[in-house]
Amino acid sequence: MIVMEYAQSVVARKKLANKETIQSCQRFLDDLDNSEYDFRTKDAEFVIQIIETTFVHNQGERLDGSPLRGEPFILEPWQKFIIYNILGFFQKGTEIRRYKEVFIFLPRKNGKTRFVSALSWGLALLERRSGSTVYIVGAALKQAMQSFEFIKYNLAEMGELENFRVLDNNMEHSISGSLGDGSLFIQALAANPDAQDSLNCNIGIADELHAYKNPKQYNIIKEAMKAYTNKLMIGITTAGDDMNTFCYNRLKYCQKILDKTVTDEQYFVFIAKADEDENGDVDYTNPIEHEKANPNYGVTIRPEDMQNDAYQAQNDPQQRKDFLAKSLNIYTSAMRAYFNIDEFRSSDTQFDWTIEELAKMKIDWYGGADLSKLHDLTAAALYGQYNHEGKSIDIVITHAFFPVVMAHAKAEEDNIPLFGWQDDGVLTMSNTPTVHYTDIINWFIMMRKIGFKIKEVGFDRKFGREFFNGMKKARFRIVDQPQYFYKKSEGFRRIENKAKNGELYYLHNQAFEYSVQNVHAIEKTDDMIQYEKVEDKSRIDLFDAGVFASVRMLEALTSQESVSSWLNRD
Template sequence: MSLKDFTNHASVMNYVNEVAKGKKIAGKEIQQAAKRFKKDLKNKEYEFNPKDAEFVIGIIERTFVHDQGERIDGTPLRGTPFILEPWQKFIIYSLLGFYIKGTIIRRFKEAFIFLPRKNGKTRFVAALSWALALLERKSGSKIYIVGAALEQSLQSFNFINFNIKEMGEENTFRVLDNNQEHSISGDFGDGSLYIKALAANPDRQDSLNCNVGIADELHAYKTPKQYNIIKEAMKAYTNKLMVGITTAGDNMSSFCYQRLQYCKKILDDTVTDEAYFVFIAKADEDEKGEVDYTDPLQHEKANPNYGITIRPSDMKNDSLQAQNDPQQRKDFLSKSLNIYTSAMKAYFNIDEFKASDSKYDWTLEELAKFPIKWYGGADLAKLHDLTAAALYGRHITDDGVEVDIVITHAFFPIIMANKKADEDNIPLFGWKDDGVLTMTNTPTTNFAVIVNWFKEMKNKGFDIKLVGFDKKFGREFFYLMKKSGIKIVDQPQYFYKKSEGFRRIETKAKDGHFYYCHNQSFEYCVQNVRAIEKTDDMIQYEKVDGDGGSQRIDLFDAAVFGAVQMLEDIQMSAVASKWLNSN
């Protein structure tokens, strides 16, 4: 059978070609997904057969109808056939069409689908779950639809249940819909299906077993375990499929945001993950993460259903409201344009830091050879928690630009690392793999370990002039640093002093003259900073979620201490120079 004989092949290929060539308006990441599809068609490691994709599309369009909504002209949709759009067919063709050459093993085992609100995400998930359950019935298909809250997964469950009733098949399937369970099961002559709606509660889901998992609204998942517990439930199946589907959120420390960054790297070809399908629909951002959010072109790029379920006039009106009312802007960016935004309480735009950092690429070895005076800072944990050390300096480039550089390093007791990484969603083990965190073998981080880091940096060639530290927070550390031969001065944590270091870092980042060695742990801390403006341009800062929260700013704090010492030393040197010149 020729590919051209498949009913939906022409529609999918037309979509792919028009997106890849720029003839159809789509965001950067959708263009990358289309180009990846075309490249994979030529990959000799895979065979392309859309037979199962055609089955799934056919099941959806022939058995499902809309339960609510209106067409863009106001015509009611309830009861009309659930016809898939080309972008939805493209997703299904991608997920089910590629096989490892010479086998019946599908290439994709995992998917990340990132869509703004009102693009039919929930009902598409429901229809896909139903069709996949029928497709995999011979294997005794088990489908779990998992939301961060049960109410979310029930939206998909209720849509499937509605359609079973519309088909007149309520007696064919066993439907449990009560406070204890929400499931649909059925036996066929050649197999069976089981679809269940769940809340993402990993403490109650250790015995799950399924071949398809749908993790809905990933941005609301508080820990990676909520996702991974479903993924782990599939190990008994070869053609398993884990689908994460979500809209953007406002927590850049979350599992969902980190997964988004990983999937972008797949599309950029900086990470190779052949078993992961990625479809990211969002507006295009510039290098500082800014979006022209009033531009209809960006509205269309972000929304695959633009002009179908997304009304252009509504988008334009909402964008103008966002422009005139800053309180509306964050929600418009995240929900309508699918742009991850920092929580409103977060002070910094992390994209400004990333843009500045990306301008430079000096290694530690190169930095050690530069004629830089380095100033240290440290933020010590009270107990078994994150401890941070930093070196801060400034370098004049060949073209006369003054660049501030911070080198930070984190420390964490290994016996608490697993617990805290999971509870507080901190990527400690990733930082360890990157070489920017040391796991200590003691219940709390021994001060000698931090002292040794400063000594090692000095031995590598870093000219450490002095380290600032408030000795009331660690007199033993203060004593050990003095004993090591590294000059350390008492630096009380007065907010007006720290404000100077804070402002220095802020200004340098905004000007694009700040480099932090691509350290992701430093980025994590920066985006957790909440700041309060005081009189006379002073600023007081803390964690976004307060003293009792789970987020950390320790590495940023250590950098501020280093910046303060550098500024004070510059000022003292200037005063001394002026005195000498006057005498």
């Protein structure tokens, strides 16, 4: 059996594959022995046979230059592996399939679009007795139309076009027909949630997930399947350059499934990408990584072209991000983003102190707050340093605040995972139209009560005199700290250097990571730096609060050193 050979060779390291593909294959082999499931090959074999006997290529060339147009569409082992997984597992003793949702993550030029098209056709025929309805949804209609046109082309090649009702105009792009013992309906759509509340389907294919602006574009299709038991939602995509997106968060979730840090038995995951080291770096000129990332390496991916593109990426930094994202399927930060978030994550994951443990440590804490927009995201921070195993570790504790009346709108409009942060305990929803300054004061009071020794808090009083005065009344030593870029530069550089040296800990706070990824910085003279948001809809408030707190700590330490020097002079 080709699929068994594929899975076993990947797990045995006889076939080059990345970490996540190995995990996926191991999951498949383990599940074959899982008593909770029956494994039946009938449906998978039906879909594969339909694809390989009815579909042909509409364009392309083999590696030797011979044309592929009109040649049978023969599936590769990794494609059959995906089909056997999503259609083969059933709940024990039932006709209910295990997998309801699928995530396929592939680099470009691995035959993704045509595979999706062929799979759509095969699934539509498989589920015809249920009156199968398949939606192929792209972030833009043009993306979905590529799959639609491939199906339409093959219907014409089969001589079956006249037996189906084909609508292909400005209003609708669909194929429908009766099949004797059932029917099918396939439609190409743009991901427009405002126009899709009445959708009803049993199979949804969300193409190019990285281009989806918000989760609702995906969820509206998923919600359209509630009337079906054996529904199937397939998300398929390539990496992008924006880590603050639904797609990137979905990728991280799926990696957790494969790592077994979360359990989701209804979600099938296939991730093909280059492997990264502990710092998030990729050996992108290495042909081994090229093959790991591309399951169609040597089929539709020409090794010599990959190597040439890799050398261009090495010699031209402007090409590097595109090569990493499109050819090796590595998510990169936005072009204007200043930080490499992997450096922060690498540093942070070395430590695992809890809030309760930190409160008991002998650390002097310095605070900062960013209250510039009280109707929007607001942040507070504590910053301290701790000697650990011969190193001085900087620790930044950040907390976000947001008005609950605006939360749903802003979460969707600006794609901010506010409710996820709330579930993580790093965001407080204010029960007022704006974030009230007392919420932030109460956070500092709470931190003091549980044991944090807060020496000083830095804040620019012109951005909130009520907060400034309220902190004084709460018996905090609060220092007026104007937001001059030359002052903030010192705190910025401190955080940057500590992250690069593996000496920064931020308690795995994803809201802080989100802010870090949205920082755009401009180098000034004398190593100064001026920073801002990457774009209007992004937020950097938690990072900003951390910078304020860092500056406060540095200025306090400088003052202490000056006093010590004066006392110890001859």
